[in-house]
Amino acid sequence: MPLQILEAKLAAQLKALPKDSQRQFLSLYNKSPGKLPFSTIFKTNALPCGSDSPVGAVYPTICLINHSCVPNSHNNWNDNLEHETIHAIRPIEAGEEITIPYDKGGCTCLGCSLPPPELDDSDARRLQIQLLDAAIGDPYRIMSEPREVLRDCYSMLQNLNEEFGGYIGILGARLYYDAFQISIAHGDQARASVFAKRAYESRVLCEGEDSPEAQRVRSLAMKPARHMSFELASRQWRRSKDMVPKSLDTESFEKWLFKLDLPRDLR
Numbered sequence: 001m002p003l004q005i006l007e008a009k010l011a012a013q014l015k016a017l018p019k020d021s022q023r024q025f026l027s028l029y030n031k032s033p034g035k036l037p038f039s040t041i042f043k044t045n046a047l048p049c050g051s052d053s054p055v056g057a058v059y060p061t062i063c064l065i066n067h068s069c070v071p072n073s074h075n076n077w078n079d080n081l082e083h084e085t086i087h088a089i090r091p092i093e094a095g096e097e098i099t100i101p102y103d104k105g106g107c108t109c110l111g112c113s114l115p116p117p118e119l120d121d122s123d124a125r126r127l128q129i130q131l132l133d134a135a136i137g138d139p140y141r142i143m144s145e146p147r148e149v150l151r152d153c154y155s156m157l158q159n160l161n162e163e164f165g166g167y168i169g170i171l172g173a174r175l176y177y178d179a180f181q182i183s184i185a186h187g188d189q190a191r192a193s194v195f196a197k198r199a200y201e202s203r204v205l206c207e208g209e210d211s212p213e214a215q216r217v218r219s220l221a222m223k224p225a226r227h228m229s230f231e232l233a234s235r236q237w238r239r240s241k242d243m244v245p246k247s248l249d250t251e252s253f254e255k256w257l258f259k260l261d262l263p264r265d266l267r
């Protein structure tokens with residue numbers, strides 16, 4: 001929308017608001033103050049209502065939260081509640097600033113002001129995370145070399161854990177959901193249910209128990225075969241939901257889950 005038109009629309013909407021709300025809006029930060037104050041305040045502060053939504057909204061309090069590349073909180077548009085929600089994704093100390101991710105880096109946040117060697121390591125991990133993310137999302141590979149894709153999921157998880165100090169956040173929720181999809185496409189309901197459960201747990205941490213996506217993934221953890229891509233690629237990993245091994249230690253269980261160098265009978 002051209003700024004002039006946005007400016008006129010916002011002016012009309014602001015006029016209809018109580019004086020207090022008008023003042024709150026006008027007190028928000030403006031990155032490029034000038035002749036079009038309403039639209040530039042809006043552009044500076046608006047958050048999308050949903051990850052791919054073309055609709056954005058401005059909130060009197062949430063818009064005061066600063067960006068960090070290593071955020072301690074997650075913001076999400078909850079379609080059921082019709083609210084933007086903020087959840088802590090790791091413990092926050094008293095007096096510590098609440099942060100969410102919305103910039104693309106190159107900023108002055110804690111993550112970007114690391115000393116150079118650590119910053120290089122962090123940049124390398126972020127690049128690796130991007131590359132793995134693209135490799136994992138390749139539908140052709142999911143059909144033809146699912147084991148390698150699952151291995152990539154495992155590497156991605158290691159990178160996320162290192163980069164975010166064990167708090168893998170929404171990227172972790174998406175990653176576990178990817179692993180769920182790979183497993184269910186090849187008929188493995190056992191791994192699929194474990195991955196869906198983990199995707200659910202990470203989702204709840206970021207978006208709360210009442211998040212529609214969290215509830216959807218929770219029901220898939222209980223009935224993975226209900227997913228539309230069940231056995232769509234092959235039946236070569238066929239396993240029922242109750243075939244999750246029960247007596248493995250943590251390390252062996254992770255190896256089983258991601259199909260990493262295991263004796264044949266456990267694969």
Ligand SMILES: [Zn+2]
Pocket residue numbers: 068069070105106107108109110111112
């Ligand atoms: Zn940063």
